[in-house]
Amino acid sequence: MTATGNTRVIGIIGPPCSGKSTVARQIESMGGVWLDADKIAKEQLTRSDVIDALVREFGAGVLLDDGTLSREKIADLVFGSSDESKARLKTLESIVHPRTRQEIRTALQAAREHHAEYVILDVPLLLESGWQSDCDEVWCLSVPPDRHHALLAARGWDRDELKRREKRQLPWGEKRRRSDWVIENDGSIEELTKKVRDRLGR
Numbered sequence: 698m699t700a701t702g703n704t705r706v707i708g709i710i711g712p713p714c715s716g717k718s719t720v721a722r723q724i725e726s727m728g729g730v731w732l733d734a735d736k737i738a739k740e741q742l743t744r745s746d747v748i749d750a751l752v753r754e755f756g757a758g759v760l761l762d763d764g765t766l767s768r769e770k771i772a773d774l775v776f777g778s779s780d781e782s783k784a785r786l787k788t789l790e791s792i793v794h795p796r797t798r799q800e801i802r803t804a805l806q807a808a809r810e811h812h813a814e815y816v817i818l819d820v821p822l823l824l825e826s827g828w829q830s831d832c833d834e835v836w837c838l839s840v841p842p843d844r845h846h847a848l849l850a851a852r853g854w855d856r857d858e859l860k861r862r863e864k865r866q867l868p869w870g871e872k873r874r875r876s877d878w879v880i881e882n883d884g885s886i887e888e889l890t891k892k893v894r895d896r897l898g899r
């Protein structure tokens with residue numbers, strides 16, 4: 698019996714491109730419900746009330762020609778090192794986080810009511826946003842730097858892109874210390890998914 702009845706809630710954190718989705722898909726294949734905060738947050742940015750609020754706050758320059766939001770332009774506005782950037786990130790979070798939190802809460806409750814064996818809380822800002830208390834355990838992905846930069850490059854990200862976002866998060870040393878299990882993603886994908894199965898005794 699876990700802290701949350703039959704359902705075992707596993708929080709997953711890790712840098713972009715560190716293997717979180719790969720781990721989440723593995724648990725999903727074993728009867729898990731995957732709650733992907735980045736995906737839910739992305740969906741919020743397609744809502745007209747959110748688009749209107751962000752244009753009011755940041756100006757019409759955040760819009761693409763088709764009237765949708767440019768994620769790249771918003772990223773440039775919020776992930777800079779200036780005080781203005783920090784304030785803009787807080788404004789963005791004040792608009793997106795409450796809606797994202799509500800969607801995750803609703804889905805988490807539904808998964809419990811349906812007695813899902815696992816819920817994967819795939820929330821990059823899990824510790825920063827206070828989700829740890831909802832988890833039976835927190836897993837933190839760790840990737841060797843060279844491999845990580847290769848995986849990021851495949852997505853078109855360089856070290857600077859990673860660094861400017863990490864500056865707005867808790868240091869990785871603290872995140873690893875606060876996690877119940879640090880998963881070294883230093884082998885093949887098969888080795889990563891085997892580590893997960895072994896951990897869950899499957």
Ligand SMILES: CC(C)(COP(=O)(O)OP(=O)(O)OC[C@H]1O[C@@H](n2cnc3c(N)ncnc32)[C@H](O)[C@@H]1O)[C@@H](O)C(=O)NCCC(=O)NCCS
Nearest residue numbers: 713734735738768771772789790793820821822862865866
């Ligand atoms: C600024 C936005 C539009 C940039 O979109 P983009 O497609 O480039 O990035 P994406 O959303 O895929 O996020 C990728 C990674 O960036 C980092 N990141 C995203 N938001 C934040 C934030 N508020 N603080 C610190 N890091 C962040 C995380 O490591 C995340 O995994 C987007 O990140 C956003 O809306 N962020 C605010 C909502 C949020 O906090 N999302 C994180 C959910 S835990």
Ligand SMILES: Nc1ncnc2c1ncn2[C@@H]1O[C@H](COP(=O)(O)OP(=O)(O)OP(=O)(O)O)[C@@H](O)[C@H]1O
Nearest residue numbers: 712713714715716717718719848882884885886889
């Ligand atoms: N051990 C590995 N060997 C080879 N490729 C890997 C390995 N782990 C992850 N990858 C690949 O790296 C990419 C990123 O992995 P994944 O999507 O699981 O990371 P993530 O942390 O969920 O990324 P993000 O949250 O930023 O979307 C994927 O293409 C995945 O197939």
